[in-house]
Amino acid sequence: MVSIKQLTMKVLTKNTDYAVRALLALAKAKGSYLSAKAIATEHDIPYQFLRRLLQEMIRHNLIISKEGAQGGFMIKKDPDEITVTQLIEIFQGKVQVSECMFRKQICGNRARCVLRHEIMRIENVVQNEFEKVTIGKLLRDLEGTHQAAPSISTPESAE
Amino acid sequence: MVSIKQLTMKVLTKNTDYAVRALLALAKAKGSYLSAKAIATEHDIPYQFLRRLLQEMIRHNLIISKEGAQGGFMIKKDPDEITVTQLIEIFQGKVQVSECMFRKQICGNRARCVLRHEIMRIENVVQNEFEKVTIGKLLRDLEGTHQAAPSISTPESAE
DNA sequence: TTTAACTGATACTATATTGGTATCAATTAA
């Protein structure tokens, strides 16, 4: 058996998965510090793995930290402004359908490439779909309140 | 620097990329046999790699082969019926946003999970987009004829 | 002022996936 395929093509890796969960926990605990250990334990995320993700999120100004005893992490950015697209880009890189498809052989001869256009269109669709999903929305869904975001009406908010 | 991300999140791997190119070549040469070597050379695809992909496509009834000298591969299935979704499923597995996200910790307590629904919605969007793109459509785009498929009218293809 | 609970930073390991190569047997046209 030639294993050229896997079971599923994962769109979200564990990185993003864990990051979303951690952010939901932090969004919920808004205003107080949660330690990496507490988050890891409660949400079943490998501790050291989580810490790397948290550091990365600090670098991207999504959260802040406090060192020392009773320290931990606190959400910084408005949960309604944190999209899954952003998290994917941070942890998995920019969504791209194919790095070179249709560029080399096929489109080499043609100046304007309709295929390239087709592919980019799908890229945008994927990205837009994930942009509709924010941490704020997920949190409300999770808590079953289903109320609209306080100050933002459109899900596609700017940076 | 902690490399927890790559440059880009590839949606199409080389497998699928090469398979599409090979199928385009075979669709173009419809009715005659093309050798793996010829396809590999002309489209800059690693020979042995390509052969594995061709074997896989035979198993999925997309193409047929003829052994021996002057043998090769010929397209079997109607190019308009071969979607990129199918190729992704053959070579990369079924598109799935996340295998476990929101299922374990988060949704453990709640019977009906709105998040799960959200994720599945995106999965469908992605898949539908790729289903719009067939080998037949790509071939016509490639040749610049832009005429509709003989038996199938594609409403979304006119952009 | 010592200690335990923390984060910051980074090195390390294991496994899976992806991309690619090599080999040998069987088939067939010339």
Added chain:
DNA sequence: TTAATTGATACCAATATAGTATCAGTTAAA
């Protein structure tokens, strides 16, 4: 008979993904 070709499969290398370990520095609190 031979060269071109597929069928089948084993193998290898690079990269990505997932997870672990360690040590230094900071801080609240005993």
